Amino acid sequence: MEQHPNISEHEAIISTQDLTKHFGKLVAVDHLNLELRRGDVFGFLGPNGSGKTTTIRMLLGLLRPTSGTIHLFGLDNTTDLQKILPRVGAIIEAPVYYSYLSGYDNLLVVALNSGMKHNLQTRRRIDEVLEMVNLSQRARDRVAKYSLGMKQRLAIGMALLTDPELVLLDEPTNGLDPMGVHEIRQLILRLAASGKTVLLSSHILYEVQQVCNRVAILQKGHMLKQGEVRELLVVGERLLVRMDTDEQAESALKLLYQAQQNGASWIKDLYSAQNSALRLDAPVARASEITGLLAQEHLYLAEIRPESANLEEIFLELVGPEERKGNMAALIN
Amino acid sequence: MAGTSQEIAPLPTPVATIEFGSSKYFATLWRLTRMELYKIRRRRYTIITGSIILGLLVLGLLIFGFYVFAQAQQPPSAFATQVCTSGNAVGNFTCTTPNYSQAQLVLMKQTSMQNMAAQLGLPGSLGLLFAILEGTVFLAIVLLGPLSGTEYTLGTVRLLFTRGPTRLQCVIAKLIASLITLAVFFILAIVIWTGLGMLLYALSGVPYSYTFGLFHAANAGQTVNATLLTGLIVLIFWFAFSTVAFFFGTLARSTAAAIGVAFGWYVFEGIVSTILALLSQLISSGPLHDLFQQIPTYLLSSNFSALIQNRANDTGGNNPATITDLHALLVIGGYFVILIGGSLLLTRRRDVTN
Numbered sequence: 001m002e003q004h005p006n007i008s009e010h011e012a013i014i015s016t017q018d019l020t021k022h023f024g025k026l027v028a029v030d031h032l033n034l035e036l037r038r039g040d041v042f043g044f045l046g047p048n049g050s051g052k053t054t055t056i057r058m059l060l061g062l063l064r065p066t067s068g069t070i071h072l073f074g075l076d077n078t079t080d081l082q083k084i085l086p087r088v089g090a091i092i093e094a095p096v097y098y099s100y101l102s103g104y105d106n107l108l109v110v111a112l113n114s115g116m117k118h119n120l121q122t123r124r125r126i127d128e129v130l131e132m133v134n135l136s137q138r139a140r141d142r143v144a145k146y147s148l149g150m151k152q153r154l155a156i157g158m159a160l161l162t163d164p165e166l167v168l169l170d171e172p173t174n175g176l177d178p179m180g181v182h183e184i185r186q187l188i189l190r191l192a193a194s195g196k197t198v199l200l201s202s203h204i205l206y207e208v209q210q211v212c213n214r215v216a217i218l219q220k221g222h223m224l225k226q227g228e229v230r231e232l233l234v235v236g237e238r239l240l241v242r243m244d245t246d247e248q249a250e251s252a253l254k255l256l257y258q259a260q261q262n263g264a265s266w267i268k269d270l271y272s273a274q275n276s277a278l279r280l281d282a283p284v285a286r287a288s289e290i291t292g293l294l295a296q297e298h299l300y301l302a303e304i305r306p307e308s309a310n311l312e313e314i315f316l317e318l319v320g321p322e323e324r325k326g327n328m329a330a331l332i333n
Numbered sequence: 334m335a336g337t338s339q340e341i342a343p344l345p346t347p348v349a350t351i352e353f354g355s356s357k358y359f360a361t362l363w364r365l366t367r368m369e370l371y372k373i374r375r376r377r378y379t380i381i382t383g384s385i386i387l388g389l390l391v392l393g394l395l396i397f398g399f400y401v402f403a404q405a406q407q408p409p410s411a412f413a414t415q416v417c418t419s420g421n422a423v424g425n426f427t428c429t430t431p432n433y434s435q436a437q438l439v440l441m442k443q444t445s446m447q448n449m450a451a452q453l454g455l456p457g458s459l460g461l462l463f464a465i466l467e468g469t470v471f472l473a474i475v476l477l478g479p480l481s482g483t484e485y486t487l488g489t490v491r492l493l494f495t496r497g498p499t500r501l502q503c504v505i506a507k508l509i510a511s512l513i514t515l516a517v518f519f520i521l522a523i524v525i526w527t528g529l530g531m532l533l534y535a536l537s538g539v540p541y542s543y544t545f546g547l548f549h550a551a552n553a554g555q556t557v558n559a560t561l562l563t564g565l566i567v568l569i570f571w572f573a574f575s576t577v578a579f580f581f582g583t584l585a586r587s588t589a590a591a592i593g594v595a596f597g598w599y600v601f602e603g604i605v606s607t608i609l610a611l612l613s614q615l616i617s618s619g620p621l622h623d624l625f626q627q628i629p630t631y632l633l634s635s636n637f638s639a640l641i642q643n644r645a646n647d648t649g650g651n652n653p654a655t656i657t658d659l660h661a662l663l664v665i666g667g668y669f670v671i672l673i674g675g676s677l678l679l680t681r682r683r684d685v686t687n
Contacts, residue, residue, distance in 0.1 A: 057491075057685070057686075060491075060494075060495045061494070061495070062491055062494060062495065062684070062685040062686075063684045063685065063686070064684060082356075082497055082498070082499060085495055085496060085497045086353075086496070086497045088495070090495055092491055092495075094488070096487060096488040096489050096491060096492050097487075097489070097492075098372065098487065098489060099487065100375070100376050100377060100378070101372070101375055101376075105371075105375055108371070109368055109371065109372060110492065110496065112364055112365070112367065112368035112371070113365065113368055113492070113493060113496040113497070113498065114353075114496045114497055115353045115354055115356060115361065115364070115496075115497055115498075116351060116352060116353055116354065117352045117353065117354045118364075118367065119352065121350045121351070121352045122351075122352065125350075125351055132344065158492070160344075162351060163351055190342060190343055190344045191344060193342065193343035193344075194343035194344040195343070196344075
């Protein structure tokens, strides 16, 4: 893919500094510092109302930031938006289209709006995109008659029509069946393999873990975490310890908590779990020490095994309610 | 890539060349205008509404044409004019039909048929068409009212504003497309009306002058100018009300508001004009009388009607309007500045949350 002279391989395609947006008294985005590099498939995670869509809208110039700056491709989006937008394809929230037009006509309208000439080459490109999103057979039908999955694919086609360098996908799998979700995931992977930079906002954390190399996690407009997915998963190293009875599990929990208080700082956190089990955020290499600690108090475990945290666990820990963060004071007391 | 163990094929490199047109301001504006025209002509609502309006015009002309044909079948005696004299009391008239000679009756029929036929042939038919279009200006709201509000209702406004052109270019393109659509509609109406009128003219029995009697008329040039100018004024009248709908659609981000408020504005102007006219008759002098007479001179419809009336006066028809052309042009210009300027300002500055 041809690289624009403004951006070298490692520079940020998207960069925000202290990006803030207020809607009256509501702080939708609060001093957000975001960075996407060329070639990233960047997961944008957060519960409803965390500011993801607001951020995407600000990136595209639909909303004016209250304060802070946004740069895309090294250009300031408040002054150079018209140079930026032709290089971006986006789906924001629900797919939008002209329901009274056919799929083909919708793409033609987008093509003309994007600055493409109304000629044979554009028509060929539209046919190409329809083929890519598997809508060729229904291209001439009015979009009002499309299924939700077809509308979603059309929206993706619109986003990819001009072969943009940056693709912003806000909840692209909303309302899709499992086959549709799989297709979108494959498409995102193909986008990445094509060298495009993708910003993916999604609630389906398993999918994000499958396709993204970097993520940012938001809550109430704040950035809680940003980094490489593999680093976050390593940070989330965990052991599952299963005892014979619930009473033994509770005793083990108290024992390990006391050990943590008495200097075993390698135990990052403790959680009770179902089926007489408990989870420890601790290095896998410490498994034998844990076995020894428990054995000293005549607590013999039935099972101990590593359990890699998945993105969902990390996400829920960061944004979930207090009891999910493993507040041992509440449990012990 | 986290979690990906399989080889994923990249997207195919585009085979079709992606050709972009000029990014210069007016080239972009023209391309956007063509896009808007494409959307308008592909929209069933516009086609059906426009067809219904043209159909009603055709129906009206057909009905008039067959009335003229029916009148042509009447004997000359049916065209005898009555002579009325006033009696002693106010409103008391006595009307009688004098004994006309056959030649006089034939002449009366000829004159009557010529007057009716004049409405079917040029240039009279255009005058009639424009009078009808003037009286039905609210149809402009129906025809093009959804142009702005629908983008917000459908959410396609975020499609429009995130592809490269500026928001102002998008708005201006819509307004230009609106004007072009109305012009096309008017041209279609003129062609259909004129063609049908000439066919129906044959039913009148009046000999047809292919110079439309103009070259023999003392003020032929003036008549043509006045007719064409009237048509242009009516076109801009329609554009003005579609712009009213456009403004309210943009303001409220809604098609319903666009059509509802604009229609309400049209009705309100009519009601206000009538009430103020009555009030100014009741209060025959003083500052209130002057105020009641002045207010209608700042209404949109009143000023367009004045321009049209003054054109008729140019050809020796009606009396001139109480509103001068200069006043009318200034007021109408002011409305366009507010409506178009307001639409541009609203669009440029607002957050798009639709």
